[in-house]
Amino acid sequence: MSLSFLLLAVAALCALSFYFGRQRAVALSGGRHSNLHSLPAHYGTYVALWCGMPALLLLLVWYVFQGSVIEAMIVAELPAEITSDTGQLSLALNSIALIAADNGQHLSVSPEVIDAGRRLANLQSIANASLVVLMLCVAVIGISVSYRKIDPEMRARNNVERISRWMMIACSAIAILSTVGIVFSLLFEALHFFSKINPVEFLFGLEWSPQTAIRADQVASEGAFGAIPLFVGTLLITVIAMCVAVPVGLFSAIYMGEYASSKFRAIAKPALEILAGVPTVVYGFFAALTVAPFLRDNGAILGLDVSSESALAAGLVMGVMIIPFVSSLSDDVMSQVPQSLRDGSYGLGATKSETIRNVIFPAALPGIVGAVLLAVSRAIGETMIVVMAAGLAANMTVNPLQAVTTVTVQIVTLLVGDQEFDSAKTLSAFALGLVLFLVTLGLNVFALKVVQKYREKYD
Amino acid sequence: MTDMASLMEDRAAAKVISDKMQKPVDWDNPKIARNIKKRYAAERRFKMYGLSAIGIALLVLCVLAGSIGSKGYTAFFQTFVQLEIHFDPAVIDPDGTGDPAVIGRANFDGLVKRALQEKFPDVTARRDKRNLYGIVSGGASYDLRERVLENPSLIGQTRKVWLISGDDFDMLNKGYIDADVDESNRRLNDQEIGWYNTLVSEGVVEKHFHSRFFTSGDSREPELAGIWGAAVGSFYTLLVTLTLSFPIGVLAAIYLEEFAPKNRFTAIVEVNINNLAAVPSIVFGLLGLEVYLNVMHLPRSAPVVGGLTLALMTLPTIIIASRAAIKAVPPSIRQAALGLGASPVQTVTHHVLPLAMPGILTGTIIGMAQALGETAPLLMIGMVAFIVDVPGGALDPATVLPVQIYLWADSPERAFVEKTSAAIMVLLAFLVLMNGFAVYLRKKFERKW
Numbered sequence: 001m002s003l004s005f006l007l008l009a010v011a012a013l014c015a016l017s018f019y020f021g022r023q024r025a026v027a028l029s030g031g032r033h034s035n036l037h038s039l040p041a042h043y044g045t046y047v048a049l050w051c052g053m054p055a056l057l058l059l060l061v062w063y064v065f066q067g068s069v070i071e072a073m074i075v076a077e078l079p080a081e082i083t084s085d086t087g088q089l090s091l092a093l094n095s096i097a098l099i100a101a102d103n104g105q106h107l108s109v110s111p112e113v114i115d116a117g118r119r120l121a122n123l124q125s126i127a128n129a130s131l132v133v134l135m136l137c138v139a140v141i142g143i144s145v146s147y148r149k150i151d152p153e154m155r156a157r158n159n160v161e162r163i164s165r166w167m168m169i170a171c172s173a174i175a176i177l178s179t180v181g182i183v184f185s186l187l188f189e190a191l192h193f194f195s196k197i198n199p200v201e202f203l204f205g206l207e208w209s210p211q212t213a214i215r216a217d218q219v220a221s222e223g224a225f226g227a228i229p230l231f232v233g234t235l236l237i238t239v240i241a242m243c244v245a246v247p248v249g250l251f252s253a254i255y256m257g258e259y260a261s262s263k264f265r266a267i268a269k270p271a272l273e274i275l276a277g278v279p280t281v282v283y284g285f286f287a288a289l290t291v292a293p294f295l296r297d298n299g300a301i302l303g304l305d306v307s308s309e310s311a312l313a314a315g316l317v318m319g320v321m322i323i324p325f326v327s328s329l330s331d332d333v334m335s336q337v338p339q340s341l342r343d344g345s346y347g348l349g350a351t352k353s354e355t356i357r358n359v360i361f362p363a364a365l366p367g368i369v370g371a372v373l374l375a376v377s378r379a380i381g382e383t384m385i386v387v388m389a390a391g392l393a394a395n396m397t398v399n400p401l402q403a404v405t406t407v408t409v410q411i412v413t414l415l416v417g418d419q420e421f422d423s424a425k426t427l428s429a430f431a432l433g434l435v436l437f438l439v440t441l442g443l444n445v446f447a448l449k450v451v452q453k454y455r456e457k458y459d
Numbered sequence: 460m461t462d463m464a465s466l467m468e469d470r471a472a473a474k475v476i477s478d479k480m481q482k483p484v485d486w487d488n489p490k491i492a493r494n495i496k497k498r499y500a501a502e503r504r505f506k507m508y509g510l511s512a513i514g515i516a517l518l519v520l521c522v523l524a525g526s527i528g529s530k531g532y533t534a535f536f537q538t539f540v541q542l543e544i545h546f547d548p549a550v551i552d553p554d555g556t557g558d559p560a561v562i563g564r565a566n567f568d569g570l571v572k573r574a575l576q577e578k579f580p581d582v583t584a585r586r587d588k589r590n591l592y593g594i595v596s597g598g599a600s601y602d603l604r605e606r607v608l609e610n611p612s613l614i615g616q617t618r619k620v621w622l623i624s625g626d627d628f629d630m631l632n633k634g635y636i637d638a639d640v641d642e643s644n645r646r647l648n649d650q651e652i653g654w655y656n657t658l659v660s661e662g663v664v665e666k667h668f669h670s671r672f673f674t675s676g677d678s679r680e681p682e683l684a685g686i687w688g689a690a691v692g693s694f695y696t697l698l699v700t701l702t703l704s705f706p707i708g709v710l711a712a713i714y715l716e717e718f719a720p721k722n723r724f725t726a727i728v729e730v731n732i733n734n735l736a737a738v739p740s741i742v743f744g745l746l747g748l749e750v751y752l753n754v755m756h757l758p759r760s761a762p763v764v765g766g767l768t769l770a771l772m773t774l775p776t777i778i779i780a781s782r783a784a785i786k787a788v789p790p791s792i793r794q795a796a797l798g799l800g801a802s803p804v805q806t807v808t809h810h811v812l813p814l815a816m817p818g819i820l821t822g823t824i825i826g827m828a829q830a831l832g833e834t835a836p837l838l839m840i841g842m843v844a845f846i847v848d849v850p851g852g853a854l855d856p857a858t859v860l861p862v863q864i865y866l867w868a869d870s871p872e873r874a875f876v877e878k879t880s881a882a883i884m885v886l887l888a889f890l891v892l893m894n895g896f897a898v899y900l901r902k903k904f905e906r907k908w
Contacts, residue, residue, distance in 0.1 A: 004852070063755060063757070064754070066756070067755055068754065160804075165714075168710045168714035168718065171708075172719070175732045178731075179735060182738065182746045185745065185749030186742070186746075248512045252509065259510075275520055277828065279831075279832030279886065280834065281868075282523075285880075289530075289876065290523075354498070357505075378737075378739075383834075387835075388869075408741050411745070415838075421753065429745070430745060441737075441738070444737045445734075
């Protein structure tokens, strides 16, 4: 609550400083705005920016470092027998946090930990108080310095515009920052993982059973971290999804673009888009509670042994989810094929379907391939449907009626619940995440390359 | 390809005929007529494929909506049982203090149990008694307490009170438990179904609108679980997402569209935005887990962390939509403003941005709708915890609507299936509202230059 209060206080200070900066500029102008270099509002904005920006910057830096600094201070004071063992340390830190939050009465822990908990609470309140004081100080200093600088000769507009331009650049840079953040956070933990598990074993191993790694009596045995079964499972579900999404998506794009009347389009197109807007957790529920039992029961009638977490159910529903993606992308591509090609084909006596199959489709093929690749990358990264409808056991099979597991399912199961960042089990999720990120990134780059390289130029 | 071949065949046949006879094509030739018939049939088939593809997609949509609707609508109603409750002063307030603290501590559960026993006095075995108490939900005693605290004059009286029933009886009343199945294969035994039938024949079992579903937080008991906690969590999460991603996204879009020079930095930013738009959402969850929780030590399960994670995810959507909207403003507007002496920043803030705002807002709403439906990254940052309390701020532990759906979908109780479907209906209603508003904005402010 104090955070939002602090933000409100800074916002109020900014508003005040805008008002006073403006007033001062008006007063200094002697009633004639033409005496000023810039508009009065520019002077106000100048003061407000100098009030708000340093304070918010401080807040940001503070929050980035507060947690780790305080933790380092607490750990430094703990006895060596706790800090030497990482497992015990994380346990102790948890209880310390609970004690600090006044929730730890039921814990039976050593007095050092209780002391540390009190110290943590103490440090936190000190940190919060000093943050408030510092922020207000910075804001007030910013106001007073910039307020004194106000002068009819001062180029307030240029100043404000320069600042705002840098703010815009900083905002654009966030796109780079988040990519860098993704790469580094994945790489950091993945390298951690690869220091425990051989990357070759991870990438080419045939057995995946990470759960064994945490059993206390099996500390020596590492569990099995061969990710091939996960890749096979992911691929199987993706292929099933593509078998649904590509034909249905392509044909509906063709019908929408070439045959449908504008009235039909106006209704059917948004209806198809609804499929894209349904949250994936809803598809997951649908797959797990409607499609999977349906397949199992009908499979039983046909004498097939369909698993209740079959790859088929997850793949079919995922395919439905991707239909609008394929259809809208290929619709775009096909509508870019110039009318003259169609007219030429019709002029030779071809029917509409012959024109589509033999003229438009080949001309649009690179774009369609790109669209399919993007759809594949989306299917590989899709999480909720497979988490809810696919299995957990890493079976090496290409039988769509059996349960398989995927990369994303494993990431979720490994990271939901308690996490220990020193066990290979938790870290393997980041290695899987890295693989996932690189594969989807590669697919996207490749798709764009295909589209650019083979695009026919018609101008 | 066969059609092209047949077209060629067609032409070749025509050519042969015309060459031979030095006459125009003989369209009445049965060979050509057959071929044309074949080609037209192929044409009709092809058209049918297209139409049936759309049909399949729409059919699945209908099945999806139908299965969720048919499973979920019953969750908006809940079975209540009317019991004669004696508000015994000896239990509620033995000393007659009238002190709310004393009344609050009283054993209202005992009152409910006594009423049930009076209704079915022949139940004596311990296990049967426990089953008997299952008719009424454990939450009913809280309702009684509220009632008495609100109106202390009830103490000492005997009233007929509608009490919320337990989930198994609710399921039975809604017809989800088949009494014809073998006893060992259903949740309720014959005796319990007998009690139910007795109660029904007395007319004391009714379905009422289930307002608790909309006003309470999560619970282990299906009949007490509600979505308000998750809805509030979603609200705080989206608030954080919006306050971060909207200004950052719009500023970045303005920079890239209006000010950015063509240099390496700009090129890298463009590539990054396009790639971020295609990164799987779960990878953002891993980023959030590592950066916000492990490095910055922000509180787990808090909407702040969820909002920060989702903000990075929605950023590309907002930037791309805003750029398109800014690009759609014709250059003449800018030239006019610049010609009148406005600075480039003034041109943008006074003229371009207001004209592009409807488009930007549309894109933002669509991005927010995506964020509202997102589940996977939030699982990574611990928003899957079981949280009963309604969060009071962005730093409290919370869950969000889609994650609540995921949690309920995983619960074994039959009654949670209808809760899940009902929560999905609520989530979809929000999404429809948001997207509808976006469409309305676009229609209303759409401008042709």
